[in-house]
Amino acid sequence: MTGALQPETPDPSKRYGGKSLHVPGAGTLGVSLLVGSLSVLFVSSLIGYICYWFSFPRPVRVHLPWGLWLSTAVLILSSFTIHWAWSAIRHDLQRSCRVALLATLILGITFLGLQCWNWAEIYGALQSADHALKALHPQYVSPIGGMRMAHALIYEKQAMFAAFFFFTVMHAVHVLGGLIPLGVVNVKARQGIYSRNYHPGVRYCLIYWHFLDAAWILILITLLITF
Amino acid sequence: MTALAGNNYGDTPVVPAKPDNYLTHGKTIRSWLLTLDHKRIGIMYLVVGLLAFFIGGMLAEVIRTQLLVPQGLIFHGTGSVASSYAAYRYYNQVFTLHGIIMVFLVLIPIIPGALGNFALPLLLGAKDVAFPKLNLISFYLYVVGALLAILSTVLGAVDTGWTFYTPFSIQTESYVVVMVLGIFLVGFSSIFTGINFMVTIHKLRPPGMSWFRMPLFLWSIYATSLIQVAATPVVGITFVLLMMERVMGIGIFNPALGGNPVLFQEFFWFYSHPAVYIMILPAMGIVSEIIPVFSRKHIFGYEFIALSSLAIALIGFLVWGHHIFVNGQSAELDAVFSFLTFVVAVPSAIKVWNWLATMYKGAIVLKTPMLYALSFIVLFTIGGLTGVVLGALSEDVVLHDTYFVVGHFHYVMMGGTLIGFIAGLHYWWPKMFGRMYNERIAQITCVVMFIGINLTFFPQLMVGADGMPRRYASYLPMYQPYMIASTIGAYIQLVAFLTMAGYLMHSLFYGKKAPVNPWGGGSLEWETSSPPPHDNFETTPSVGDPYDYSDLVFDAAVNGYVHIEKPEESLVPVTAPH
Numbered sequence: 001m002t003g004a005l006q007p008e009t010p011d012p013s014k015r016y017g018g019k020s021l022h023v024p025g026a027g028t029l030g031v032s033l034l035v036g037s038l039s040v041l042f043v044s045s046l047i048g049y050i051c052y053w054f055s056f057p058r059p060v061r062v063h064l065p066w067g068l069w070l071s072t073a074v075l076i077l078s079s080f081t082i083h084w085a086w087s088a089i090r091h092d093l094q095r096s097c098r099v100a101l102l103a104t105l106i107l108g109i110t111f112l113g114l115q116c117w118n119w120a121e122i123y124g125a126l127q128s129a130d131h132a133l134k135a136l137h138p139q140y141v142s143p144i145g146g147m148r149m150a151h152a153l154i155y156e157k158q159a160m161f162a163a164f165f166f167f168t169v170m171h172a173v174h175v176l177g178g179l180i181p182l183g184v185v186n187v188k189a190r191q192g193i194y195s196r197n198y199h200p201g202v203r204y205c206l207i208y209w210h211f212l213d214a215a216w217i218l219i220l221i222t223l224l225i226t227f
Numbered sequence: 228m229t230a231l232a233g234n235n236y237g238d239t240p241v242v243p244a245k246p247d248n249y250l251t252h253g254k255t256i257r258s259w260l261l262t263l264d265h266k267r268i269g270i271m272y273l274v275v276g277l278l279a280f281f282i283g284g285m286l287a288e289v290i291r292t293q294l295l296v297p298q299g300l301i302f303h304g305t306g307s308v309a310s311s312y313a314a315y316r317y318y319n320q321v322f323t324l325h326g327i328i329m330v331f332l333v334l335i336p337i338i339p340g341a342l343g344n345f346a347l348p349l350l351l352g353a354k355d356v357a358f359p360k361l362n363l364i365s366f367y368l369y370v371v372g373a374l375l376a377i378l379s380t381v382l383g384a385v386d387t388g389w390t391f392y393t394p395f396s397i398q399t400e401s402y403v404v405v406m407v408l409g410i411f412l413v414g415f416s417s418i419f420t421g422i423n424f425m426v427t428i429h430k431l432r433p434p435g436m437s438w439f440r441m442p443l444f445l446w447s448i449y450a451t452s453l454i455q456v457a458a459t460p461v462v463g464i465t466f467v468l469l470m471m472e473r474v475m476g477i478g479i480f481n482p483a484l485g486g487n488p489v490l491f492q493e494f495f496w497f498y499s500h501p502a503v504y505i506m507i508l509p510a511m512g513i514v515s516e517i518i519p520v521f522s523r524k525h526i527f528g529y530e531f532i533a534l535s536s537l538a539i540a541l542i543g544f545l546v547w548g549h550h551i552f553v554n555g556q557s558a559e560l561d562a563v564f565s566f567l568t569f570v571v572a573v574p575s576a577i578k579v580w581n582w583l584a585t586m587y588k589g590a591i592v593l594k595t596p597m598l599y600a601l602s603f604i605v606l607f608t609i610g611g612l613t614g615v616v617l618g619a620l621s622e623d624v625v626l627h628d629t630y631f632v633v634g635h636f637h638y639v640m641m642g643g644t645l646i647g648f649i650a651g652l653h654y655w656w657p658k659m660f661g662r663m664y665n666e667r668i669a670q671i672t673c674v675v676m677f678i679g680i681n682l683t684f685f686p687q688l689m690v691g692a693d694g695m696p697r698r699y700a701s702y703l704p705m706y707q708p709y710m711i712a713s714t715i716g717a718y719i720q721l722v723a724f725l726t727m728a729g730y731l732m733h734s735l736f737y738g739k740k741a742p743v744n745p746w747g748g749g750s751l752e753w754e755t756s757s758p759p760p761h762d763n764f765e766t767t768p769s770v771g772d773p774y775d776y777s778d779l780v781f782d783a784a785v786n787g788y789v790h791i792e793k794p795e796e797s798l799v800p801v802t803a804p805h
Binding site: 023024025026029030033034036037038040041044045048051052055159162163166170 | 357358361418421422423425426427429430431456457458459460461463464467468471475477478479484485486487490493494497
């Protein structure tokens with residue numbers, strides 16, 4: 001894809017000269033604006049969810065899987081490692097920058113794996129709760145009496161499951177979207193492209209990763225309060 | 228860099244080489260489709276946007292033809308209620324598609340996408356936008372989104388209205404998911420364009436161009452981009468939830484599943500009201516460029532016009548509740564939103580007053596761009612003031628969902644955004660393609676357009692005040708005179724638009740060669756040739772006051788304006804742009 005987007009002429013005297021037009025500070029501002037835009041996305045959906053949650057009483061409580069704490073720890077750790085990579089490259093410590101970037105990449109992938117496990121966990125918990133509900137309410141499957149109540153409970157559960165699923169998947173999609181450039185930055189760091197004075201990729205990843213961390217903590221707090 | 232690119236100095240050719248411009252720079256289709264040149268991307272936006280506008284406009288003509296007779300001329304039943312119901316569903320699909328195409332594929336992207344992309348780096352004296360690749364990606368996201376919207380129509384259309392209100396949009400058996408996915412992608416495109424333009428304005432201003440020496444079009448694009456970046460994610464998430472609602476049945480917006488349909492309206496309008504300013508602000512910027520040029524007079528109240536753009540952008544975020552006055556919002560909230568709605572009218576009024584003051588005692592030249600800019604002022608004022616009428620609580624309760632609302636937003640969108648766009652198109656057309664269009668025909672077309680728009684939309688205001696609801700496929704016979712007038716107006720507009728398409732296409736092939744500066748503009752895009760070379764500027768242009776026309780005089784030899792040596796005393800540097 002990027003190969004196809006080369007300028008029309010290979011003449012190096014033309015603009016971009018094989019590289020993209022480099023404007024000092026433009027990339028950082030661009031990434032910051034993107035992060036600002038994505039923050040609006042997360043904050044507005046959290047506000048929407050809270051409004052939704054407040055407008056109806058919630059009779060069912062769903063326990064969050066304990067694996068969430070594990071994934072939170074992993075994500076916070078990765079925020080530290082990316083910061084380590086950034087400060088390393090600013091002191092021209094190539095090797096420790098590469099190690100830290102690799103660590104961040106691995107931690108990011110681990111986070112996604114843990115999230116998959118959490119989804120399986122909460123889905124299983126809801127399934128067993130459904131079975132328990134059916135056992136408690138024999139009329140659950142019957143069209144007579146109690147139906148409305150049982151249905152309401154099911155909808156509650158579905159809604160809670162949907163909210164959990166929605167926020168964690170939305171966050172995971174953004175983690176996935178961050179892992180791809182992080183992979184590229186890893187490769188570039190191994191090629192020794194970055195130096196003390198030139199390391200835009202590392203800085204962009206740093207900004208984005210801190211954003212992922214902050215968004216996750218906001219989501220976690222909201223889920224802890226509402227579930 | 229340019230000296231290397233066009234190396235005619237070392238070995239002088241016998242026949243002088245044809246000057247290279249961005250249109251002739253690469254001739255293959257690939258050199259267009261994969262271009263990173265902001266001017267070419269702008270032209271591609273223009274082509275796709277005008278294509279969408281053609282489809283949307285034809286749908287509008289279908290709507291107006293349907294409403295010629297009370298029972299409906301095109302979609303009507305065979306007598307029974309059931310058959311009417313079946314026929315009117317097609318009408319619902321037509322107006323839905325008209326709204327979606329016009330709002331999401333034409334009004335929102337066309338000025339930033341086409342004219343913004345073309346003019347923004349030129350106005351900055353820059354070689355390109357800050358992120359040329361991102362710019363191309365934005366364009367293709369827009370195209371893919373537009374194709375998905377068309378696909379949903381081919382599959383079986385959408386009948387929700389452009390607002391996609393729940394719970395109907397969850398229940399209706401139409402291709403809402405495909406349509407919404409398309410708009411989601413267009414939203415991405417919008418965000419990327421916004422980020423790109425904001426960074427460009429921050430980082431690529433030439434030395435000497437401080438924030439308050441920028442052309443006003445840049446201010447309006449900046450304010451627009453701010454809204455695009457901050458508001459579009461909200462509609463993105465709303466549409467993701469709507470898709471999940473339809474596909475997975477999650478029940479956030481569906482009252483049958485314990486959800487809250489009003490929440491959808493809040494979310495939708497939190498984006499879609501600021502989106503109104505995404506549409507109108509760039510048009511205001513264009514008018515701010517045109518009025519001083521054709522009044523041969525410095526813009527009046529530069530800072531006020533510049534800052535009122537930002538004020539509109541910021542206050543625009545706080546007024547979304549006025550779309551949903553009648554949905555059960557508390558009276559206190561209604562009052563707050565009503566008040567803020569009045570407040571947001573103030574910066575727009577500031578702009579109008581400053582334009583009028585600019586024209587006052589100016590040497591007004593009624594060329595086509597100026598005629599459109601004047602039409603903009605009149606039509607936008609009608610649109611804006613009817614908006615204030617709707618912002619008043621008690622009146623809104625009566626006028627809600629009537630044709631008054633339709634008339635109001637068509638005055639703003641059609642008379643504001645679209646006329647602003649056409650003004651800009653005529654203003655920059657010589658720069659874009661290096662050809663002049665037939666001035667006389669263009670002026671007549673503008674007058675016809677002005678009559679057509681008023682004849683279409685003013686009766687809608689009246690019939691709305693009489694109580695006719697919007698979105699109805701049939702109506703009571705008492706409304707017919709208004710409806711006939713409105714339909715005639717729509718046909719007049721069609722004639723005007725077709726004429727415009729005709730003379731603009733004609734000018735591409737047979738038009739007179741455009742001079743460097745046909746209108747006598749003082750901003751930097753008039754320093755380069757028409758059309759500009761691939762690299763925009765042979766030498767870096769020197770930055771002055773963009774609204775100082777004192778050193779520009781008309782030269783009949785080149786049929787355009789040229790710089791003259793200023794008298795000695797006026798060379799004293801001007802510190803403030805007054």
